[in-house]
Amino acid sequence: MTYNDNWRRFRSPYTTAGRIKRMLxxxxxxxxxxxxxxxxxxxxxxxxxxxxxxxVAPTANVYATAKVFMPWHLVMAEGSCLASGVDCYxxxxxxxxxxATVSQRAFLCxxxxxxxxPAHEQTERPILIEAxxxxxxxxxxxxxxxxxxxxxxxxxxxxxxxxxPWTVVGGNPARFIKKRKVGN
Numbered sequence: 562m563t564y565n566d567n568w569r570r571f572r573s574p575y576t577t578a579g580r581i582k583r584m585l586x587x588x589x590x591x592x593x594x595x596x597x598x599x600x601x602x603x604x605x606x607x608x609x610x611x612x613x614x615x616x617v618a619p620t621a622n623v624y625a626t627a628k629v630f631m632p633w634h635l636v637m638a639e640g641s642c643l644a645s646g647v648d649c650y651x652x653x654x655x656x657x658x659x660x661a662t663v664s665q666r667a668f669l670c671x672x673x674x675x676x677x678x679p680a681h682e683q684t685e686r687p688i689l690i691e692a693x694x695x696x697x698x699x700x701x702x703x704x705x706x707x708x709x710x711x712x713x714x715x716x717x718x719x720x721x722x723x724x725x726p727w728t729v730v731g732g733n734p735a736r737f738i739k740k741r742k743v744g745n
Contacts (some may be wrong), residue, residue, distance in 0.1 A: 574683040586613050586632060595625045610635065653685035658692035665698045673704050713741055
């Protein structure tokens, strides 16, 4: 069997009903959330997410230009934030702990593909951003990663393995930089 024959075996992991639900979500977010400035209408944006199954705390913030693939796989605790331009590709659950921040244009990606299979089927693993953690601008966080409590993922880092609590990581691939200390 050649490579050209194998691509024909790929099957979408999403049902027709799931695709329709995602389409309705995308239209609702584009029409009812994106037009509003980032500092206004947060309660309305949280309500839209909840209507589509997200578990969003009353003080969580999701900016209008953030993209959430499947809101029914999103959990956001008190004071957590998905900033402008964040791409939350949550084919599997993504949870943000209390005060966790995901900064501008970061990419949270819960899905990949089985490169050992001729069918190249999709694989999914959840992402957890624990309390007080910060994923800085344009960082990539891959499937199955936990960013530990108080940890920092530096700007543009590529994280494919879990990050220990209270550490700072950066680079591609992300590597330990130092322990994080808060306060005096």
